[in-house]
Amino acid sequence: MTERSPLKIHDLRPAPGANRPRIRKGRGEASKGKTAGRGTKGSKARTTIRPGFEGGQLPLQRRVPKLKGFSNSLFKKTYQVVNLSQLAKLYPQGGEVTPEDLVAKGAVRKNQPVKVLGNGEISVALNVKAHAFSASAKEKIAAAGGSVSQL
Structure with missing residues (x-):
């Protein structure tokens, strides 16, 4: 019988098949090229949309009235x-x-x-x-x- 050397941290390896290569999306037709897992057309297939965009509906910042009236809420007394x-x-x-x-x-x-x-x-x-x-x-x-x- 041969004597084994103690197990070292550099000897550890993952089990075979445990590590799979990273999917390189959008890098040509060989892998997930073309649409890169985003499907076809639509806003989710395209780049980001601006903050506050509501899909064409009139956004909140335009629906709310601007600078109308007066609010004395800081000094208002509520009984x-x-x-x-x-x-x-x-x-x-x-x-x-x-x-x-x-x-x-x-x-x-x-x-x-x-x-x-x-x-x-x-x-x-x-x-x-x-x-x-x-x-x-x-x-x-x-x-x-x-x-x-x-x-």
Whole structure:
């Protein structure tokens, strides 16, 4: 018996048939020449299309209007709106109304200013504290014997 030398990394080879030569597309009729696996005609057979191209449909950047109107979104104040009809349901006996109390009752979201609007009727005296009021809401709350205070 002959003694074998230990296996070295440079002795390793892939199994026969495991490595196949790379297909050289578009290099003549002998291999995948001519269409190079892209089929015939159509945009996918040709070179790349420009970004934003929608197949001839009017592209988004031309469909959207350009520079119209004004948006004050950076400084815009959005209020959580509460109507008097909601307050009448939430406080049937009257009492103190604060934004924190409205959040607890699920009428508004927290950490946002609250505005009271005059939609609906109110018959009980409410002491309402909010960030903003409509003129009709102020009148109706005062007429019912309540008070209004702005935060």
